[in-house]
Amino acid sequence: MTTDAATHPQGSVGSLRKLLSPKEHLSVLSKESPSPAITVIPDNSSSETPPISRLPDDLLLLILESTKRATDTDTDTDTKAHLRLEAAPAGLVLRWLVLLLVCRRWHALIRNTYAFWRDISFCSYARAQLCLARSGGASIDVSYADSVEMCAAEKDSPDTLRLLMDNIGRTRSLWLAGPCVQRFMCEVAPSPGAAPVLEELQLQVCDLFDMPSAGYGILSDAFLTNPSRLHTIAISYVGVRPTSSVFAGNVTSLSLQSYNLPGVGWFTIPEMLAALQKMPRIETLSLSYMLRWGDDDGSSGSAGVHLPQLKTLRL
Numbered sequence: 250m251t252t253d254a255a256t257h258p259q260g261s262v263g264s265l266r267k268l269l270s271p272k273e274h275l276s277v278l279s280k281e282s283p284s285p286a287i288t289v290i291p292d293n294s295s296s297e298t299p300p301i302s303r304l305p306d307d308l309l310l311l312i313l314e315s316t317k318r319a320t321d322t323d324t325d326t327d328t329k330a331h332l333r334l335e336a337a338p339a340g341l342v343l344r345w346l347v348l349l350l351v352c353r354r355w356h357a358l359i360r361n362t363y364a365f366w367r368d369i370s371f372c373s374y375a376r377a378q379l380c381l382a383r384s385g386g387a388s389i390d391v392s393y394a395d396s397v398e399m400c401a402a403e404k405d406s407p408d409t410l411r412l413l414m415d416n417i418g419r420t421r422s423l424w425l426a427g428p429c430v431q432r433f434m435c436e437v438a439p440s441p442g443a444a445p446v447l448e449e450l451q452l453q454v455c456d457l458f459d460m461p462s463a464g465y466g467i468l469s470d471a472f473l474t475n476p477s478r479l480h481t482i483a484i485s486y487v488g489v490r491p492t493s494s495v496f497a498g499n500v501t502s503l504s505l506q507s508y509n510l511p512g513v514g515w516f517t518i519p520e521m522l523a524a525l526q527k528m529p530r531i532e533t534l535s536l537s538y539m540l541r542w543g544d545d546d547g548s549s550g551s552a553g554v555h556l557p558q559l560k561t562l563r564l
Contacts, residue, residue, distance in 0.1 A: 302352075302354070306358060309355075309358065310358055310362060313348060313355065313358065313359060313365075314362075314364055314365070316345065316348065317345040317348070317365060345365075360383065363383070363384050363385045363387040364387070365383075366379075366380045366383040366384040367380070367384045367387050367388065367389045367390060367421075368380075368389075368390045369381070369384075369389055369390065369391050369392070369413065370390070370391075370392035371392055371393065371394065372409065373409065374408050374409040374412065377409055377412055377413060378412065381412070381416060386419070387419070388419055388420070388421035388446050389416065389419050389420055389421065390420075390421055390422040390449075391413050391416075391420050391422065391423050391424065391425075392422075392424040392425075393409070393410060393413055393424070393425055393426075393429055394425070394426035394427050394429070394453075395410070395426075395427040395428055395429045410429050410432065414432075414433065414436065414437050417437055417443050417444050418443065418444065418445065418446075419446065420444055420446070420447060421446050421447065421448050421449070422447075422448060422449035422451075422481075423444070423447060423449065423450055423451065424449070424451040424453070425451070425452055425453065426452075426453040426454065427453075427454075430452045430453070430454075430465050430486075430487065431465050431466070433452070434452075434465050434466040434468070434487065435466070437472070438466075438468060438469050438471075438472045439469050439471060439472070440471070440472065441471040441472075441474060442471075442474040443472055444472060444473075444474075445474060445475050446475075446478065447473070447475070447478060447479065448478050448479060448480055448481070449479075449480065449481040449482075450473075450479065450481070450482055450483075450484070450495075451481070451482075451483040451484070452465070452468075452483070452484050452485060452486075452487050453483065453485050454485045454486050454506075454508065465486050465487045465488075465512075466487065466488060467487070467488035467489070467490065468484065468487055468488065468489055468490075468493060468495070470490075470492075470493060470494050473493075473494040473495065473497075476494040476495070476497035476499075477497065477498070477499055478499070479494075479495070479497045479499060479500050480499055480500055480501050480502070481500070481501070481502045482495045482500055482502065482503050482504065482505075483502070483503075483504040484504070484505055484506070485504075485505075485506040485507075485508065486506070486507065486508060486510065486512065486513055487513070488512075488513050488514055489505060491516060491520040491521075491523065491524055492524075493524075496524040496525070496527045496528055497527070497528070498527060498528065498529065498530065499530060500528055500530065500531060501530050501531060501532045501533065501558070502531075502532060502533040503528070503531060503533070503534055503535070504533075504534075504535040504537075504563075505535070505536050505537070505539045506535070506537045506538065506539070507537070507538040507539055508537075508538060509538040513539075515538070515539055515540060515541040516536075516539055516540055516541070517540075517541060517542070518540060518541075518542060521536070521539075521540060522552070522553070522554045525554045525556065526554055528556070529555075529556070529557065529558070530558050531556055531558060531559055532558050532559060532560050532561070533559075533560065533561040534556075534559060534561065534562050534563070535561075535562075535563040535564075536563070536564055537563065537564070540564070
């Protein structure tokens, strides 16, 4: 009877003895079966590039700009427009600057991107110079406030204001508070075409107990040579004529304030209604101590005005 070698391994061993010499037979039996091959995957987790660093520059810049806006400590525009300051701001901490310290790539992107340097808010002279240089030829947003005490304490305050006023032609948003408003009204506002890209104009009182009795003067129309760009106006203790360019068709927010102090002329009801006729897009309107009834001007019979976008009215 034949025996299957697969079932009876001894038969196989016997066959090997016949085919191989004793020395060769022992050599075959002593060999171990090769272990299965194991694929070794190197651990590169420590040197792997973080996902955010793999983003292209344009997408990474969008994220960084969004982060800057989220961490910006500057006062928002709407708050500024209705803010009654009793003292000059001490300055702002720009928390987004810590982004420069993350890595060299972020530092280079932020440093060479104009959008990060166009906001020049309550800066020292050195920082204003730096922002103006790094913002290139882009439009800038300027915020500046002073008081008598502040000007005495900071020797470079007049130089900072002069530096900002010298760049008024690039200014997209201008927010001034305090005695600097009077200097602006005397030196800059009368200049025709001084601010061709201006979109926001906010002139505020810094200290109610330290203001000229005659007010800050009347805003010249020569300054607003391109009123079609204007969308936000907030003016305190500055005179405005009924025919002024501040009553422009694209303005969505208008705030006029006299604080019931002498030196600022009030509007009659017909004058204000006629001015508002030019402002169909107005959404926020604040007229504090700015309206009066005329003697024989027919105010009681004045026709109304249609403001379809108006959402907020303060009188």
